[in-house]
Amino acid sequence: xxxxxxxxxxxxxxxxxxxxxxxxxxxxxxxxxxxxxxxxxxxxxxxxxxxxxxxxxxxxxxxxxxxxxxxxxxxxxxxxxxxxxxxxxxxxxxxxxxxxxxxxxxxxxxxxxxxxxxxxxxxxxxxxxxxxxxxxxxxxxxxxxxxxxxxxxxxxxxxxxxxxxxxxxxxxxxxxxxxxxxxxxxxxxxxxxxxxxxxxxxxxxxxxxxxxxxxxxxxxxxxxxxxxxxxxxxxxxxxxxxxxxxxxxxxxxxxxxxxxxxxxxxxxxxxxxxxxxxxxxxxxxxxxxxxxxxxxxxxxxxxxxxxxxxxxxxxxxxxxxxxxxxxxxxxxxxxxxxxxxxxxxxxxxxxxxxxxxxxxxxxxxxxxxxxxxxxxxxxxxxxxxxxxxxxxxxxxxxxxxxxxxxxxxxxxxxxxxxxxxxxxxxxxxxxxxxxxxxxxxxxxxxxxxxxxxxxxxxxxxxxxxxxxxxxxxxxxxxxxxxxxxxxxxxxxxxxxxxxxxxxxxxxxxx
Amino acid sequence: xxxxxxxxxxxxxxxxxxxxxxxxxxxxxxxxxxxxxxxxxxxxxxxxxxxxxxxxxxxxxxxxxxxxxxxxxxxxxxxxxxxxxxxxxxxxxxxxxxxxxxxxxxxxxxxxxxxxxxxxxxxxxxxxxxxxxxxxxxxxxxxxxxxxxxxxxxxxxxxxxxxxxxxxxxxxxxxxxxxxxxxxxxxxxxxxxxxxxxxxxxxxxxxxxxxxxxxx
Numbered sequence: 001x002x003x004x005x006x007x008x009x010x011x012x013x014x015x016x017x018x019x020x021x022x023x024x025x026x027x028x029x030x031x032x033x034x035x036x037x038x039x040x041x042x043x044x045x046x047x048x049x050x051x052x053x054x055x056x057x058x059x060x061x062x063x064x065x066x067x068x069x070x071x072x073x074x075x076x077x078x079x080x081x082x083x084x085x086x087x088x089x090x091x092x093x094x095x096x097x098x099x100x101x102x103x104x105x106x107x108x109x110x111x112x113x114x115x116x117x118x119x120x121x122x123x124x125x126x127x128x129x130x131x132x133x134x135x136x137x138x139x140x141x142x143x144x145x146x147x148x149x150x151x152x153x154x155x156x157x158x159x160x161x162x163x164x165x166x167x168x169x170x171x172x173x174x175x176x177x178x179x180x181x182x183x184x185x186x187x188x189x190x191x192x193x194x195x196x197x198x199x200x201x202x203x204x205x206x207x208x209x210x211x212x213x214x215x216x217x218x219x220x221x222x223x224x225x226x227x228x229x230x231x232x233x234x235x236x237x238x239x240x241x242x243x244x245x246x247x248x249x250x251x252x253x254x255x256x257x258x259x260x261x262x263x264x265x266x267x268x269x270x271x272x273x274x275x276x277x278x279x280x281x282x283x284x285x286x287x288x289x290x291x292x293x294x295x296x297x298x299x300x301x302x303x304x305x306x307x308x309x310x311x312x313x314x315x316x317x318x319x320x321x322x323x324x325x326x327x328x329x330x331x332x333x334x335x336x337x338x339x340x341x342x343x344x345x346x347x348x349x350x351x352x353x354x355x356x357x358x359x360x361x362x363x364x365x366x367x368x369x370x371x372x373x374x375x376x377x378x379x380x381x382x383x384x385x386x387x388x389x390x391x392x393x394x395x396x397x398x399x400x401x402x403x404x405x406x407x408x409x410x411x412x413x414x415x416x417x418x419x420x421x422x423x424x425x426x427x428x429x430x431x432x433x434x435x436x437x438x439x440x441x442x443x444x445x446x447x448x449x450x451x452x453x454x455x456x457x458x459x460x461x462x463x464x465x466x467x468x469x470x471x472x473x474x475x476x477x478x479x480x481x482x483x484x485x486x487x488x489x490x491x492x493x494x495x496x497x498x499x500x501x502x503x504x505x506x507x508x509x510x
Numbered sequence: 511x512x513x514x515x516x517x518x519x520x521x522x523x524x525x526x527x528x529x530x531x532x533x534x535x536x537x538x539x540x541x542x543x544x545x546x547x548x549x550x551x552x553x554x555x556x557x558x559x560x561x562x563x564x565x566x567x568x569x570x571x572x573x574x575x576x577x578x579x580x581x582x583x584x585x586x587x588x589x590x591x592x593x594x595x596x597x598x599x600x601x602x603x604x605x606x607x608x609x610x611x612x613x614x615x616x617x618x619x620x621x622x623x624x625x626x627x628x629x630x631x632x633x634x635x636x637x638x639x640x641x642x643x644x645x646x647x648x649x650x651x652x653x654x655x656x657x658x659x660x661x662x663x664x665x666x667x668x669x670x671x672x673x674x675x676x677x678x679x680x681x682x683x684x685x686x687x688x689x690x691x692x693x694x695x696x697x698x699x700x701x702x703x704x705x706x707x708x709x710x711x712x713x714x715x716x717x718x719x720x721x722x723x724x725x726x
Binding site: 009011012015016018019031034035037038039041042044 | 653656657658660661663664667683684685687688691692
């Protein structure tokens with residue numbers, strides 16, 4: 001690495017960067033690009049140079065080079081907010097606003113003054129505000145006409161005049177919602193006003209932005225943080241017919257789905273031999289949706305199985321890879337399957353090479369918050385090797401599964417999940433539950449086998465759950481009493497009271 | 511062992527040897543003995559025989575290729591290195607050796623590909639970088655050449671030849687401040703260097719041509 005104190009070539013780097021600026025001013029982007037390539041060659045560990053080149057690559061529509069540069073900068077400095085906001089911009093250009101927002105949030109978490117991230121968040125919010133009334137109107141039109149397919153075909157088409165007033169009312173609802181979040185409107189017991197008005201929130205039907213369809217709750221792992229021994233609900237694998245029924249119910253409720261569809265739950269999805277078929281079904285039916293799974297990869301499956309998953313339309317896989325060698329893996333997961341998981345990971349890496357535009361791999365390699373005294377000398381090297389294969393390597397933020405584990409008890413009053421009703425969680429046996437942390441399905445809002453989704457989301461169980469959470473009475477639910485996520489939202493409330501309102505609606509992704 | 515015993519690979523084989531490993535061991539022993547006596551041709555013959563006995567034996571093909579390269583049998587060396595690379599695709603040095611053989615056969619595209627594979631296997635690879643840079647330079651791909659030379663600066667900041675090449679590239683890319691820095695650096699290291707002095711004069715006069723007699 002060239003630094004001012006260690007290398008005489010530092011002056012050359014300055015000249016090269018000055019030349020690059022000159023080229024940019026002259027709009028000679030080819031020469032500017034070449035200059036930045038020379039600068040990176042001279043100083044491969046300088047994050048500012050990498051980020052500079054990443055932004056130029058984005059400008060030149062060379063998105064893969066941009067992603068590689070931002071990722072390289074993050075590899076050097078995982079807390080580089082400029083790299084994260086660059087990555088957010090990349091996701092935005094790729095049409096992946098959820099990932100973009102997550103990256104922008106991470107950037108702002110590190111540097112609240114990061115202008116690029118703040119601007120990006122504002123753009124995402126603006127897009128969301130534009131899209132939300134459209135979706136609400138579409139749902140209304142579906143409800144009025146009773147034609148399911150109409151919802152799909154309405155997309156991108158101007159709304160008919162008869163629905164214009166509904167659009168206005170939807171916008172008005174959004175305005176009201178925002179007004180309820182004004183910091184000045186805090187009642188006497190120091191709570192924002194909206195907390196004492198659950199009935200107004202009930203009046204809105206949630207717009208679904210994420211589906212979590214549990215294909216199985218079976219898993220042979222014994223990870224220390226996971227309360228599997230407490231789960232006594234029936235175990236099984238969702239049939240393909242039931243999976244189709246879930247798709248039908250969701251489509252009946254809100255039309256073709258166009259966001260993330262998580263095809264996993266409290267078990268390991270690879271235990272489901274029909275997972276490739278389900279992925280294909282989902283991708284074929286909802287081309288704009290993004291099928292996602294979280295897996296340990298610790299099960300023996302054929303390369304063809306993994307290939308059919310990717311070719312069937314899987315867009316992202318989060319790999320829970322807790323350990324950088326067989327010993328640490330065994331310590332964290334309770335099973336000796338490091339080599340099986342690693343082999344599957346390498347097959348995925350190869351598939352990613354062939355389908356890089358489609359498949360994203362995020363490897364969660366360590367557990368933040370879990371005190372491990374285990375020595376993992378090769379951990380950094382292992383993580384770098386995975387990054388070199390084009391995978392994103394991130395730590396897994398530990399939570400306590402509500403009452404599942406004793407650590408990280410949450411003294412907060414609120415729960416993001418009750419407010420973020422746009423995430424729908426469905427168990428393998430078709431129960432709708434309000435939260436994926438409810439490992440035992442102790443709160444069931446309804447069953448899709450016998451009820452429509454609209455009925456479930458408006459029934460007494462759903463509105464009662466929401467009202468209790470909005471009124472700060474989440475303790476009535478055993479699973480919610482000590483949930484670590486409530487702590488986080490308490491922090492969000494504090495931020496809200498100081499005039500920063502946005503995080504309440506776009507808080508940390510579960 | 512006398513010279514007569516070493517005369518022929520086949521006649522030198524112990525007749526009673528049936529076991530393949532023992533046979534291979536004997537052949538390699540003879541190859542070593544000949545190599546030690548600088549009998550390159552005989553050593554090569556024994557290595558060829560060894561490859562026939564056990565084509566998968568590690569590093570055998572690479573050694574054979576090196577010997578063939580030394581004997582200026584470039585097509586044969588190229589074949590041996592190609593086979594060696596197939597056997598050990600993760601060895602960056604083999605890719606460099608293959609590139610050198612290709613270069614001797616004027617197969618520039620193949621050599622470039624082999625060098626790039628070598629670099630991808632080991633990023634810190636000055637030999638491969640230098641060769642790639644020189645190939646780009648010869649083909650007047652100054653931007654690519656400059657990129658390789660810039661990466662070499664860290665390990666060789668005072669390399670006169672490297673700085674002259676880089677200066678010429680920067681000049682061609684119209685990055686004149688960087689070019690001037692390179693030539694000034696050469697003068698600092700080697701005050702009597704004529705090429706650098708001449709280049710600096712031209713740069714000062716904002717000239718249109720660059721000296722390159724020893725840089726080519």
